[in-house]
Amino acid sequence: MNDAQWEACVAFHGHACPGLAIGFQAARAAQIHLGFQSAADEELVCITENDACGVDAVQYLTSCTMGKGNLIFRPSGKQAFSFFLRETGASIRLVWKPRAWPEERQAKMEAIVAADPAELFSVTEPHYDVPEKARLFDTITCENCGEGTAELFIRLQNGRQLCTDCADTYNRGW
Numbered sequence: 744m745n746d747a748q749w750e751a752c753v754a755f756h757g758h759a760c761p762g763l764a765i766g767f768q769a770a771r772a773a774q775i776h777l778g779f780q781s782a783a784d785e786e787l788v789c790i791t792e793n794d795a796c797g798v799d800a801v802q803y804l805t806s807c808t809m810g811k812g813n814l815i816f817r818p819s820g821k822q823a824f825s826f827f828l829r830e831t832g833a834s835i836r837l838v839w840k841p842r843a844w845p846e847e848r849q850a851k852m853e854a855i856v857a858a859d860p861a862e863l864f865s866v867t868e869p870h871y872d873v874p875e876k877a878r879l880f881d882t883i884t885c886e887n888c889g890e891g892t893a894e895l896f897i898r899l900q901n902g903r904q905l906c907t908d909c910a911d912t913y914n915r916g917w
């Protein structure tokens with residue numbers, strides 16, 4: 744068990760919990776499989792299929808973060824994380840394997856943290872592609888509220904450029 748790394752993840756997340764331990768091990772498994780530690784920029788991309796506690800350990804250990812645009816949330820509700828190395832094209836999808844853990848929360852967490860990360864996940868190829876690099880968009884001022892937003896989020900409604908807060912939604916299930 745790598746105590747210093749785990750403690751650092753706990754400090755980043757705010758508390759120790761079994762969910763954080765899952766992300767901790769997912770990040771370590773990805774590092775082992777891809778032979779890569781953490782991202783200075785967007786060379787490593789993580790697609791997380793959940794927005795639970797474990798994502799914080801993934802962010803801390805791999806430096807795939809929301810702010811850099813190399814942490815992408817693709818909700819499926821699964822304890823699954825994919826990692827892509829842009830330079831080599833290597834990719835991996837890790838899916839948490841069900842197995843009998845201690846019932847008690849603290850014991851479960853400790854058992855997960857102490858386990859060999861290579862044994863905890865099914866390893867497959869992602870069934871989705873790595874997204875393009877983060878783009879920069881011009882800022883447009885909403886003609887209703889006056890707040891600026893990225894061009895991507897502007898809607899044209901009755902000839903006015905509106906932000907998504909101000910535009911009426913029209914959902915036909917497309």
Ligand SMILES: [Zn+2]
Nearest residue numbers: 760762763796
């Ligand atoms: Zn937590």
Ligand SMILES: [Zn+2]
Nearest residue numbers: 885888906909
């Ligand atoms: Zn607006």
